Amino acid sequence: MGVEVNRGVDWQGVEEKMVIFTDLDGTLLDYYTYSCDVVRPLINKLKKAGVEIVPCSSKTRAEIEFYRWQLGLDAPFIAENGGAIFIGRDYFKFVYEYQRQAGEYNVIELGMLYNNIRRKLDAARQENGLDFKGFGDMSEAEVATLTGLDMASAGRARQREYSETLDIIGSEVELKHTLDCLKAAGLDWSRGSRLFCVAVGSDKGVAVEVLANLYKQKWGSIKTIGVGDSPNDEPMLAVVDFPILVQKPPGYWENIKLPNLYKVNGIGPDGWVKAIEELTDTR
Numbered sequence: 587m588g589v590e591v592n593r594g595v596d597w598q599g600v601e602e603k604m605v606i607f608t609d610l611d612g613t614l615l616d617y618y619t620y621s622c623d624v625v626r627p628l629i630n631k632l633k634k635a636g637v638e639i640v641p642c643s644s645k646t647r648a649e650i651e652f653y654r655w656q657l658g659l660d661a662p663f664i665a666e667n668g669g670a671i672f673i674g675r676d677y678f679k680f681v682y683e684y685q686r687q688a689g690e691y692n693v694i695e696l697g698m699l700y701n702n703i704r705r706k707l708d709a710a711r712q713e714n715g716l717d718f719k720g721f722g723d724m725s726e727a728e729v730a731t732l733t734g735l736d737m738a739s740a741g742r743a744r745q746r747e748y749s750e751t752l753d754i755i756g757s758e759v760e761l762k763h764t765l766d767c768l769k770a771a772g773l774d775w776s777r778g779s780r781l782f783c784v785a786v787g788s789d790k791g792v793a794v795e796v797l798a799n800l801y802k803q804k805w806g807s808i809k810t811i812g813v814g815d816s817p818n819d820e821p822m823l824a825v826v827d828f829p830i831l832v833q834k835p836p837g838y839w840e841n842i843k844l845p846n847l848y849k850v851n852g853i854g855p856d857g858w859v860k861a862i863e864e865l866t867d868t869r
């Protein structure tokens with residue numbers, strides 16, 4: 587591993603294990619097609635070099651599993667904007683704290699459970715006469731139509747465990763009223779390109795720190811890289827050693843200000859490949 591990167595960091599002779607925390611939509615995956623073809627060759631090289639690649643996304647467990655399978659990744663992952671960390675049961679060989687076991691994972695839960703979020707949403711809707719629809723109120727076909735996902739992907743997006751996705755109906759004024767009411771009910775929301783994500787207690791940054799500490803326990807010392815494209819990636823980028831911001835199409839950076847942020851000249855996966863090749867000397 588080598589290559590001096592222009593942020594005062596000399597990677598020459600760095601022997602520490604590297605962990606890459608990466609957003610998916612518009613970062614590792616193409617903004618329009620959700621394809622991971624661009625990053626596949628580099629990911630194969632990184633896996634051989636022992637670099638860990640940890641997806642950290644607003645997507646659900648089922649959605650992330652799909653891409654992990656496509657790319658052959660086995661590292662833990664962070665789902666639903668930091669709602670939970672999913673760790674293969676045999677991945678860390680030491681004892682650590684987690685809240686439950688699900689499928690093949692130990693799950694560290696940071697966010698409120700989906701059913702409880704839904705209950706809070708229903709109460710806020712009734713109390714204030716709000717007009718919104720969550721994925722839990724929609725069929726797979728409705729989600730597919732609304733998001734442009736195919737039916738199988740829409741099904742995976744509906745398998746929510748720690749957050750709800752909302753389509754809020756009404757004018758800008760009604761929208762603001764709805765969001766104010768949700769806030770008053772103790773629900774956190776963030777705005778996507780069209781839909782809103784609602785959760786309680788989830789935090790991408792906290793999730794990255796918790797997982798990074800487990801990696802430190804495993805290897806003693808690690809270098810962490812974070813890659814994202816949007817404001818909702820900022821908490822993740824703020825807690826890694828090397829934060830990288832890729833461009834959004836047609837070729838601009840979101841307004842994120844961090845002291846050591848590397849704004850790479852490349853859109854989504856192209857920027858991902860460019861920056862990671864520089865940092866890991868895998869060109």
Ligand SMILES: [Mg+2]
Nearest residue numbers: 609611612815
């Ligand atoms: Mg993104």
